Amino acid sequence: MSKAVTILDIAREAGVSPATVSRVLNDSAPVAEATRKRVLAAAEAHHYAPNPFARGLVSNLSRTLGVLIPDITNPYFSLLFREVETAARQAGYSVLLYNSSFSAADASDLTEQELEGFRRMLEQRVDGVLVIGGQADLLHVTEAYREGLSRLAAQVPVVVLGDPIREVPCRFIQRERGHGVLLALQHLTSLGHRRIAFVGGEAEVGITEARLAAYVDGLSLLGLPLDRSLISLSDYYAPAGYRAMKALLASRAPFTAFLAMNDHVALGAIRALADAGLRVPEDVSCVSCDRFLTADYCIPRLTSVDQHNERFGRALVEALLEEIQGKPTGAPRLVSPELILRESCQPVASP
Amino acid sequence: MSKAVTILDIAREAGVSPATVSRVLNDSAPVAEATRKRVLAAAEAHHYAPNPFARGLVSNLSRTLGVLIPDITNPYFSLLFREVETAARQAGYSVLLYNSSFSAADASDLTEQELEGFRRMLEQRVDGVLVIGGQADLLHVTEAYREGLSRLAAQVPVVVLGDPIREVPCRFIQRERGHGVLLALQHLTSLGHRRIAFVGGEAEVGITEARLAAYVDGLSLLGLPLDRSLISLSDYYAPAGYRAMKALLASRAPFTAFLAMNDHVALGAIRALADAGLRVPEDVSCVSCDRFLTADYCIPRLTSVDQHNERFGRALVEALLEEIQGKPTGAPRLVSPELILRESCQPVASP
């Protein structure tokens, strides 16, 4: 590999001191226009890029943001991440991604992975950290996690997508998560459905609790009875949706429609219905949340609440930049959920 | 933010010189066991993490790998990336991800995004770069891209997933991409299909050309005639699959089965068939490539060739580490494609 060109090379070429080159490149002090031009020309000619190590050593800044995510192959996270990366880049930051492969199934084992992520961020001296998913999504975190996150936040600005964790000095940002469920319930009841199941999600996870609460409140708001046997939890992927629907069918609790935690769960659930000889929407209607990429091409096309989660990515980055730059804290812009009507709902069959 | 602890703090605490601390921490020279223990204890006690800027300034190493990817929300890339990140981490490297949002549709405009990615990698002084997708997937790249990639490779080890580009000093790694198509064709012909369409993919893209070539060769191998009107290209997402199938149907060329470039394309194509009143597999059989996450839950479940692309991620990282460490070049381990039989194929209806 060829040796990189340094500020000294540019200084020599432009006939000035390295200090002046630095001033021109960082626009950190007035420099005579003629000098300035010579410096810029020299830098350009040699494709000069300041050494970030040297720069970091004095500024203590890496121009890098760390992002902790459990699983980038989950479209919920990858959509969010893409937005985060774009926003970060536009603000002049690179993004270090750490995939902690966290799944609520075995929290104790995997806490270590998240702690390792925290450590990495510290080692790499990122300028700020975004924590998305993992234990931050849970109602209760382990003590080790609390400590690790606190230590991290003591040394670098941290923004967490989630509800505040007691005594942890991060900035927490949470979205409104119940309104979409209400939209879905209203839609289903307007079609005459009265026995509406809730499928997917895990207990102990914030989003599940929030949506479940909205489900319970929504039913009462709409004057429908709550039947706990219509709630079938699992997790957030297609196999889980399949299992949850199987369990629901096995319970023989009657229902004419269901709410799915997301499109993958919906897919699995619809598959389970099909395997039981039930069609969507002819026999059962379905509204899903968190619309993913291919929902418009499934059979049936999924009616889904689009939470516009990905737009939230930019808000997260902006909050983090505020923390880094110590600027005033604007409240994150809210993005309203939107019910996308497709084919998976139909008026309830008259009994 | 609290001021970080430095090697001097540890040296003082352990009653040794900073040089000795460095030796212990890097295991770079013999140190008396007693001294060693004191140093380690002090480092531990203060959660000491060496400053990567200072370290990088002398070593010129960042312990960071750069990964250039067009779109992390595409499951093909996110599956690959997850494996890359895991392998990199296990080798002690962090990963900087740059999303270039490249789509072959408007190459000229987007070359700039990829060049910007190259520049970023250089600025950040990553220890090595992995180039995945984008123009690297194309049969022909722009001159600007060639120059940018060459300049990058002149300064840092670069591994490209793709076919060699003339005069560019990178290591290129390519997979075998035709065998899966042959498996699919054999399966379909064994079911009696003789008019098999090819749906999805773009001309000018390597993988499309490779699979198309395998399709042409496979047909002749199996003694079937080639009918160009059964080839309907588009790109790699569900909407494209939909359009491609619509076009194929509009052409009225008869076929009883089709090969899809990937599961998203298959989904779109099957949707288009459904909208035309045709069922899979009853009316038309389908084999897809590049199995994605939810293929087992679609209606119908997709029969698909699993290329095990994600396993390739580790091979890429290993190749890059070899380039970085200047070690001998092992040929990348090959991963054979595997035909996953599900529900989307059925014997051809007797005419």
Next chain:
DNA sequence: CTGAAAGCGCTTACAG
């Protein structure tokens, strides 16, 4: 086995 010292490539007071 251990320490003193130079040096990596920048930025930033301090002079002028």
Next chain:
DNA sequence: CTGAAAGCGCTTACAG
């Protein structure tokens, strides 16, 4: 507006 010099926190010959 510009330069000389110190210093950021490490690592690595060089001595001993």
